[in-house]
Amino acid sequence: MEPVEGSHEHSDYIGAKIGMWLFLFTEVLLFGGLFLCYAVYRHRYAQDFHSAAHELNAVLGCVNTLVLLTSSLTMALAISALQKNRPGLSRFYLWATIGCAVIFLGIKYVEWGAKIHHGIYPGSEHLMANFNPGERLFFGLYFSMTGLHGLHVIIGGIVLLCVERIVAKLPRGEDPGESGTVTIIENAGLYWHLVDIIWVYLFPLYYLLT
Amino acid sequence: MTEETGKSFYETGRPGIRGWIFSTDHKRIGLLYLTSMLTFFTVGVCLGLTMRLQLMFPGHSIVPAHVYNSLYTLHGVIMIFLFVIPGLPAVFGNFMLPLMLGAEDVAFPRINLLSWWLFVTGAGLALLTIFFGGLPDTGWTFYAPYSIRSGQNVSLAVFAAFILGFSSILTGLNFVVTIHRLRAKGMGWFKMPLFAWGLYATGWIQILATPVVGITLLLILVERIFHIGLFDPTIGGDPVLYQHLFWIYSHPAVYIMILPAMGAISEIVPTFSRRTIFGYKMIAFSSMAIAIVGYLVWGHHMFTSGMSNTARAVFSLLTFLVAIPTAVKVFNWLATLYKGSIVLQTPLLFALSFIFLFSIGGFTGLIQGALSTDIHLHDTTFIVAHFHYTMFGGTGFAFFGALHYWFPKMFGRMYKEKPAKLGWLLMFLGFNFLYFPLFIAGFMGQPRRYYDYLPKFAVPNLVSTIGSWILVAGLIVLAVNLIRALRFGEKAPANPWKAATLEWETSSPPPLENFVEPPVVTQGPYDFVGKGLVKG
Secondary structure (H helix, E strand, O other): OOOOOOOOOOOOHHHHHHHHHHHHHHHHHHHHHHHHHHHHHHHHOHHHHHHHHHHOOHHHHHHHHHHHHHHHHHHHHHHHHHHOOOHHHHHHHHHHHHHHHHHHHHHHHHHHHHHHHOOOOOOOHHHHHHOOHHHHHHHHHHHHHHHHHHHHHHHHHHHHHHHHHHHHOOOOOOOOOOOOHHHHHHHHHHHHHHHHHHHHHHHHHHHHOO | OOOOOOOOOOOOOOOOOHHHHOOOOHHHHHHHHHHHHHHHHHHHHHHHHHHHHHOOOOOOOOOOHHHHHHHHHHHHHHHHHHHHOOHHHHHHHHHHHHHHHOOOOOOOHHHHHHHHHHHHHHHHHHHHOOOOOOOOOOOOOOOOOHHHHOOOOHHHHHHHHHHHHHHHHHHHHHHHHHHHHOOOEOOOHHHOOHHHHHHHHHHHHHHHHHHHHHHHHHHHHHHHHHOOOOOOOOOOOOHHHHHHHHHHHHHHHHHHHHHHHHHHHHHHHHHHHOOOOOOHHHHHHHHHHHHHHHHHOHHHHHOOOOOOHHHHHHHHHHHHHHHHHHHHHHHHHHHHHOOOOOOOOHHHHHHHHHHHHHHHHHHHHHHHHOHHHHHHHOOEHHHHHHHHHHHHHHHHHHHHHHHHHHHHHHHOEOOOHHHHHHHHHHHHHHHHHHHHHHHHHHHHOOEOOOOOOOHHHHHHHHHHHHHHHHHHHHHHHHHHHHHHHHHHOOEOOOOOOOOOOHHHHOOOOOOOOOOOOOOEOOOOOOOOOOOOOOOO
16 A cells, blocks of 8 residues: 555545544444344353243344345435436435434334233343243343444434435536545445444344244 | 634634533644643552552551552553553653644544543542442452452442443554555655654554453453353352463553653654664554564563463563564663763653663563572562563653653753753652552562561661652652743753654744644655754
């Protein structure tokens, strides 16, 4: 890699990309701690994890997976539209992505609501009285991991809203590549795909391994 | 040439406090870190002094037992999270790295400012526990299940540590990108100063290890609020899992603490022996080797917590392995000194004492890395002495060495040599009186973290407490000398030590843009002959 001259106001495309990927590493490792807990307790309480997974609604989980995968597609389309200097189209796809995020969170709310309604939540008397230790940990991890993921969906949605505003304020006729807006939307896209891929791992671990 | 030329960064930029706390200039951010960090260091020293006073005689009590628990917790949290971990990278890394690379600033100046704000926020939250809910009493490691059950405000403290971790990640990320992208023309990887190599290795550890402790501390918070039970055996969890997660970060973190320190020593030693560094590449690679192997040794903190014999043997072996790249550095420093034209000035005194004290810390680390002896020494004051020899005798002495080395560059003033040497001597003597007796007491069996002890440990503890006074006297002499120099010190020339790295080619203190002309690098960082600093 060739070193470049430094400047206070430099817009270094490769530098910004390296920075974003390094940040994504940290996100992966943040979730990594939780995946490690999952692995340890799945190994220790294989039978309990197996039976507890029956309580989750695989249909809703499937729908949510489809919603998030679609959102990744619209995100990629939004980036590609801006790269081809079509900000209007890019904004349309950004709104579609944000819409998917809202649908995902809505379905997640319904799922969590049903669980909590049935007395399945960390620290509940029902959970302590009628479930095995492994099943309690399964639900504890389920709420922690989907909760942290949900938080990332919310943050990602807010980031996309900001990006939408930046694209909307682009002066007419200006090349979005020149002003660094393409770098911004690409990095926001990378973040969104990360949120997506974490769900791609969460979904089979919680809903399908029954 | 604009009118600004010739003015230092102190004289350009917004005036007043806002010009500092909202500045994205790496030099100002470095100084912000320096002031905030020295404040926390002073608080940490006072807490340590109080602990030593409590332990002066057996049965002698100036604080109740539960207050003592909070004292060592706070001392650990402040010294580790607010001083030693951010210490060299945040202060000297921020100030010097762009200068050493010939850049105008770090890669992301605004993120750099954000990381300082996160640092101050985290520190503020930690101090808020004084007023809300009581100081944490768990020790800086926040071991479960006690940290989940303690009635003190552990929640706020772990959240503060999480924020501080985030600040550290952003600093590391910034440095890694800066080193990749902003090296001056002609500066290949192997023409970088070794301090930059140290920061590069550190940056990677900060990025790859800190998030794990982040999530672990958040889990403590979640456990306290929602009772998920991951670390609580009554629900089904396992407290030892917490220890694993904690040390997966916190052992690499000790290399976050020491690698930049070793980098600073690698700058000081060649400068004051007027000789190119011996084994440049080996020092650079050994930093990376320490970073990688240091990742795999965390289990040695849990030899007595219940682990399979295979795991214990593997962790013990890997622990011994880390000593090899460390020894490579020590031998290279010594070889650099050999036949050098040594100038025994204050920074070199700190560097030499670093090598001496860190070697003691390292060797006693091997004693604990051995499975059989660790059973005997675990949780005794031997451990306390060991990690103070590495963290304070190592990183602490390197910090003060670096401060005396770069002080003229940062403030444009020279300090007086004689008081600095006296301060160093007091500090060095006091340090050894303070911590060496703890090796002996620990070997005899005195447990750590107790507010009292059996009469048979009386002598080493009394010596240790007296040592703490000598150490603090040394610190005061150093502080007075430096503060005096800020006002009355002689104006510093651009290169007072005749050093060969790039930061000395600009004026002291540097202008806002660091270099009037962007430098072009043709020689290695320690080419004293090529730069005409030493006759060939």
